[in-house]
Amino acid sequence: MTPVIPEVVINRLPLYARALATLAAAGDTVVSSQTLGEQLDVTPAQIRKDLSYFGRFGKQGRGYNVGDLRDQLRAILGLDRTWSVCVVGIGRLGQAILEYDGFTQQGFNTIAAFDEAPEVAGSTIQGIKVQSMSNLENYLAGETVDIAVVAVPAEQAQAVVDRLVKSGVQAILNYAPISAHVPEGVSIRQIDPVVMMQGMTYYLKDLNPDNK
Amino acid sequence: MTPVIPEVVINRLPLYARALATLAAAGDTVVSSQTLGEQLDVTPAQIRKDLSYFGRFGKQGRGYNVGDLRDQLRAILGLDRTWSVCVVGIGRLGQAILEYDGFTQQGFNTIAAFDEAPEVAGSTIQGIKVQSMSNLENYLAGETVDIAVVAVPAEQAQAVVDRLVKSGVQAILNYAPISAHVPEGVSIRQIDPVVMMQGMTYYLKDLNPDNK
DNA sequence: CCGTGTGAAATTCTTCACAGCT
DNA sequence: AGCTGTGAAGAATTTCACACGG
Numbered sequence: 001m002t003p004v005i006p007e008v009v010i011n012r013l014p015l016y017a018r019a020l021a022t023l024a025a026a027g028d029t030v031v032s033s034q035t036l037g038e039q040l041d042v043t044p045a046q047i048r049k050d051l052s053y054f055g056r057f058g059k060q061g062r063g064y065n066v067g068d069l070r071d072q073l074r075a076i077l078g079l080d081r082t083w084s085v086c087v088v089g090i091g092r093l094g095q096a097i098l099e100y101d102g103f104t105q106q107g108f109n110t111i112a113a114f115d116e117a118p119e120v121a122g123s124t125i126q127g128i129k130v131q132s133m134s135n136l137e138n139y140l141a142g143e144t145v146d147i148a149v150v151a152v153p154a155e156q157a158q159a160v161v162d163r164l165v166k167s168g169v170q171a172i173l174n175y176a177p178i179s180a181h182v183p184e185g186v187s188i189r190q191i192d193p194v195v196m197m198q199g200m201t202y203y204l205k206d207l208n209p210d211n212k
Numbered sequence: 213m214t215p216v217i218p219e220v221v222i223n224r225l226p227l228y229a230r231a232l233a234t235l236a237a238a239g240d241t242v243v244s245s246q247t248l249g250e251q252l253d254v255t256p257a258q259i260r261k262d263l264s265y266f267g268r269f270g271k272q273g274r275g276y277n278v279g280d281l282r283d284q285l286r287a288i289l290g291l292d293r294t295w296s297v298c299v300v301g302i303g304r305l306g307q308a309i310l311e312y313d314g315f316t317q318q319g320f321n322t323i324a325a326f327d328e329a330p331e332v333a334g335s336t337i338q339g340i341k342v343q344s345m346s347n348l349e350n351y352l353a354g355e356t357v358d359i360a361v362v363a364v365p366a367e368q369a370q371a372v373v374d375r376l377v378k379s380g381v382q383a384i385l386n387y388a389p390i391s392a393h394v395p396e397g398v399s400i401r402q403i404d405p406v407v408m409m410q411g412m413t414y415y416l417k418d419l420n421p422d423n424k
Numbered sequence: 425c426c427g428t429g430t431g432a433a434a435t436t437c438t439t440c441a442c443a444g445c446t
Numbered sequence: 447a448g449c450t451g452t453g454a455a456g457a458a459t460t461t462c463a464c465a466c467g468g
Binding site: 007010011013014015017018019039040041076077078079083085092093096099100102103106108146147170171173177179181185187189191193194195196197198199200201202203204205207 | 219222223225226227229230231251252253288289290291295297304305308311312314315318320358359382383385389391393397399401403405406407408409410411412413414415416417419
């Protein structure tokens with residue numbers, strides 16, 4: 001029915017939704033694609049085109065109602081409900097993720113955590129009891145987890161992803177530095193700060209060819 | 213001289229370099245674009261085209277020498293030297309970043325840290341003394357910092373970015389949930405796990421329209 | 425015969441530009 | 447007069463497909 005919306009478009013919608021939430025918090029009630037675009041470094045035409053995939057939300061001559069558009073986007077993205085999350089791999093990084101409150105604030109509720117190490121499994125972090133990895137399939141058979149966050153070492157990441165997918169998880173946020181494979185129909189996104197830095201050094205190199 | 217290489221291409225090179233390093237560690241000496249592509253979920257044609265921007269690294273009928281190509285890519289990206297990094301904002305997230313060793317392992321040396329809070333400034337984390345924010349400009353005037361990592365709250369992020377840019381920093385890795393503006397010639401990359409999750413819920417929503 | 429390097433084709437994505445509503 | 451929504455144009459990116467070297 002929906003005429004296949006490009007993924008690049010979907011990935012911009014959360015940015016629009018966030019900017020609109022900020023505007024709403026500041027008391028703005030109306031915004032043009034021009035103004036929104038300036039805040040986000042996106043052309044106004046891009047915003048209008050992106051939105052046009054989903055409907056007609058603006059008023060000609062006026063712009064968009066901030067609160068309405070924010071709500072529409074949240075509904076389109078499925079952000080008008082909560083999603084359950086589990087974190088796999090409770091090392092330093094996994095602990096930091098569990099302690100991070102930004103997910104919760106946006107409706108992502110962490111309901112479970114898993115780690116292989118016996119000295120970690122059994123501990124409680126942020127009110128969440130860390131379970132043994134061997135309990136993963138058993139747990140996922142009984143509880144719906146919408147999104148899994150993978151924070152295990154690179155060598156184990158693909159195996160963990162496979163287990164998650166086999167247990168029915170359809171969205172994965174991967175912090176491990178590998179390109180994990182998932183079957184068609186499963187979403188995966190990569191958090192890779194090192195790769196991002198490495199993409200910037202290319203440009204630094206030219207400007208700054210001295211050694212250290 | 214170099215005929216302006218698309219940024220999408222630059223951003224894939226670190227992935228190639230990493231995959232090649234993994235292959236080298238496994239003892240492989242030769243690899244085809246086909247095989248490399250399978251590991252990275254990239255088409256072989258894409259890999260060959262990307263590499264062709266920089267030269268001719270393969271041997272027809274054979275493929276690429278793993279070690280050579282890895283080294284070539286590292287040189288192209290400027291990864292054959294170390295880069296100095298500072299972290300601004302030493303809250304939970306900033307602390308986790310300071311404690312993370314993945315940057316160091318890849319030649320990114322954190323040499324300074326800054327925080328506003330008087331109770332944090334003065335403490336030492338991972339051997340790095342946290343300085344007061346008011347010392348930022350003074351410090352950057354005396355030391356070369358290649359890349360700044362921003363981990364301050366959203367409201368302060370743009371102001372911090374402006375100060376960094378004004379002090380000559382040309383690459384920024386931004387963990388704050390805003391679209392920060394930088395002038396032409398300054399690189400910035402965004403780490404935004406919430407936005408990435410929000411981009412996935414769109415696809416979950418259709419598969420899974422039940423309420424929690 | 426295998427696999428690279430690469431022009432050309434195909435596709436995807438972005439921007440333009442303007443008709444039309446307010 | 448201002449700003450959206452959108453076909454059409456344009457630009458960027460990816461894929462094709464094959465000549466050529468090992």
